[in-house]
Amino acid sequence: VRRPTLEAVAARAGVSRATASRVVNGFTGVRPGVRDAVRRAVEELGYVPNPAARSLVTRRTGSVALVVAEPPSRVFSDDPFFSVVVRAVSQELEAADRQVVLMLASSPAGNARVERYVAGGHVDGVILVSTHGAGTADGAVPLTTALARTRVPVVSHGRPAAAGLAAIPYGDCDNHVGARAAVRHLLERGRRRIATISGPLDMTAAQDRLFGYREAMSGSDRRSIVAIGDFTRESGATAMRRLLTDDPHLDAVFAASDLMAIGALRTLREAGRRVPDDVALVGFDDIEAARYTDPPLTTIRQPVADVAAEVVGLLLTRLPTAAEPPTEPQAGRTAERLSERLVLPTRLVVRAST
Amino acid sequence: VRRPTLEAVAARAGVSRATASRVVNGFTGVRPGVRDAVRRAVEELGYVPNPAARSLVTRRTGSVALVVAEPPSRVFSDDPFFSVVVRAVSQELEAADRQVVLMLASSPAGNARVERYVAGGHVDGVILVSTHGAGTADGAVPLTTALARTRVPVVSHGRPAAAGLAAIPYGDCDNHVGARAAVRHLLERGRRRIATISGPLDMTAAQDRLFGYREAMSGSDRRSIVAIGDFTRESGATAMRRLLTDDPHLDAVFAASDLMAIGALRTLREAGRRVPDDVALVGFDDIEAARYTDPPLTTIRQPVADVAAEVVGLLLTRLPTAAEPPTEPQAGRTAERLSERLVLPTRLVVRAST
DNA sequence: CTGAAAGCGCTTACAG
DNA sequence: CTGAAAGCGCTTACAG
Helix, strand or coil: CCCCCHHHHHHHHCCCHHHHHHHHCCCCCCCHHHHHHHHHHHHHHCCCCCHHHHHHHHCCCCEEEEEECCCHHHHCCCCHHHHHHHHHHHHHHHHCCCEEEEEECCCHHHHHHHHHHHHCCCCCEEEEECCCCCCCCCCCCCHHHHHHCCCCCEEEECCCCCCCCCCCCEEEECHHHHHHHHHHHHHHCCCCCEEEEECCCCCHHHHHHHHHHHHHHHCCCCCCEEEECCCCHHHHHHHHHHHHHHCCCCCEEEECCHHHHHHHHHHHHHCCCCCCCCCEEECCECCHHHHCCCCCCEEEECCHHHHHHHHHHHHHHCCCCCCCCCCCCCCCHHHHHCCCEEEECCEEECCCCC | CCCCCHHHHHHHHCCCHHHHHHHHCCCCCCCHHHHHHHHHHHHHHCCCCCHHHHHHHHCCCCEEEEEECCCHHHHCCCCHHHHHHHHHHHHHHHHCCCEEEEEECCCHHHHHHHHHHHHCCCCCEEEEECCCCCCCCCCCCCHHHHHHCCCCCEEEECCCCCCCCCCCCEEEECHHHHHHHHHHHHHHCCCCCEEEEECCCCCHHHHHHHHHHHHHHHCCCCCCEEEECCCCHHHHHHHHHHHHHHCCCCCEEEECCHHHHHHHHHHHHHCCCCCCCCCEEECCECCHHHHCCCCCCEEEECCHHHHHHHHHHHHHHHCCCCCCCCCCCCCCHHHHHCCCEEEECCEEECCCCC
């Protein structure tokens, strides 16, 4: 009932375990006749290598953890962000012949589980989708820090907040410049009273976009008008109501996400404001839905999938390959050659809402 | 630079490797003084057991795969189904001290990856969220069948479609009886022309709900009016338009999901039909949003989280525990004692839409 | 090009 | 209650 071992394959093929191993692992330099005999034995026996045994000696697992520091309700929401990240990361990692292990961690207990799993050596590396701020409410060690001390390579999709002692490599889009471009576009359109709906300020993406708004505004004589949302549609609708109360004469809004812009659009319609005639509106992300609103949404396109691909690249650079054994970390030079951060540009996409 | 081994812990505590192992694994019957010495050594060295070595000898991994046979775009959508399943399954499995490995598989290549992973012995068991039909378009082996031949215990959340040779244990809610109750409720309200918006017919949940509708209708002299959706909001709106064209005089609709009911509600409003005055509407699921529609939605409550918990129980029964070594499968008796299917009841929740 | 042998880091009968 | 020893299934220098 037990699964066949390499020993059995070798016996059947009439070779040594070493040779069988070479064939199974695709080493060149095995005589074709021998190679075929081994392959036949593998086939006939239905042999599958035991990953525990293999990983015990190679000190590699072939798996990478994709850790999303968000609760399931947010990960599985109508925000396409996570869907895109997971898909892009999986695709790139599969192309590199690595298995993705998706883990959600949104509580101190969850963080501890992830840390134990990683520290245990179940994975060769970690990709953190690190959107949220410094640690958990109860002051537990932030996941970023906890993972950094496991000695397993860690990279982040999105600039990590408060990385603390441990600066980890990351990829991100240029939130700051993107947001600034959005507001400048509104200024160029002759808008005078420009408000913004920000994301939650414990997320670096929200911080950077708010900074971009402020910078563009400070170049003019306009005062900033800010409402805070949480990147969801509903929060956008609510924030828009607050903005209309604060300044009934505003003539433009920059929403830090398309979903919030869509919510704001609904509020504006309910309030009898025409878009863009009375109020111009710019979003951020360029999600699919932005093309189908009425009017279609001017927005800042964010290359989420490209960032994900770059982040995977960042990690793969730091992983020992199957060919070369894990090298001792070399001081100085080598480390510096590995780029620590990759910031991809965004692009203004003008549609009918401005 | 290498991680400390059990050998190092034993040396530091002045005991044998065997004793150190016993302490680390929480075996009773180690003298308290010795126990504490080992624990101290573990602490000081920051020892973490090597899972590969452990699993090589125990033939257990402590991990369970949660395989979702859907593309990312559907898993990460605004349908709360997957969110609830993932959360409930994770919670139950963590309580049983098992790590969840979430895998999406929606292509022949994805299926092959999952099969290889499972066959390789990376996990002790598999929970399949098996919503879709028989295999893939290109006639590849259905995942259900492929997994069943790996000899790893497999259970399914939701009745698997076309399990083929391999009947695997599953948990589900009673879709058939639930749908029938929905339609009977409409009949009792005096409705005469009752249509249904079905889910995609390659999913067993959709099949069973349509069957429930048909059964309730066949008891009356009404003819059935069916439109097919895909469980999404948009498809519900579209299907509703089709139904209104087919029979402008219909006075009730049973939608096989709340999301589709919400889409239908929009169409009805656009068509100037009042709900429930002109058309009564019942959904299925009782998702959060069903309470916030206008009018609030009458629906069939489905205990998704409870089913998930039961399914985990089904799997745990089939897993060797840490205490007892894997027993040889005993013919007959034992197997029959393990319940093969668990069907939980649904409940009609009456709100203002009927 | 191939094989004998060591060793990866654990657990677990088996003695005592 | 504790230890010496075998063994889980692989890979990989090292010889030849």
